[in-house]
Amino acid sequence: MSxxxxxxxxxxxDALRILQQNLPxxxxxxxxxxxxxxxGDDTQERQALFAGETVDSLFEQAMTYQTK
Structure with missing residues (x-):
């Protein structure tokens, strides 16, 4: 067995997915x-992670998370 x-x-x-699930x-x-x-390429990772997001949409997500 190996x-x-x-x-x-x-x-x-895996770590990024865990962070996304547990942090705003x-x-x-x-x-x-x-x-x-x-x-690695942090810029490329951030672009993939936040694809389609705007400052407004991230703000709304942060506010929703904060009110939980």
Missing amino acids: AVIETEQELTG PHKVARLLSIWHVGQ
Whole structure:
């Protein structure tokens, strides 16, 4: 029996999904702006993560999350 170890990219993707589920969008964006994992393209990841979002839509999501 051998252990399957995911790639760093897969692990990062899992972590981003967990963050999205548990933090409001503005905190995820802020974390991504300061998170330096030493590889990958943060700009590309942010663009994919927030595709179709606007400042207004993110604000509305933050307000909805904050009132929970």
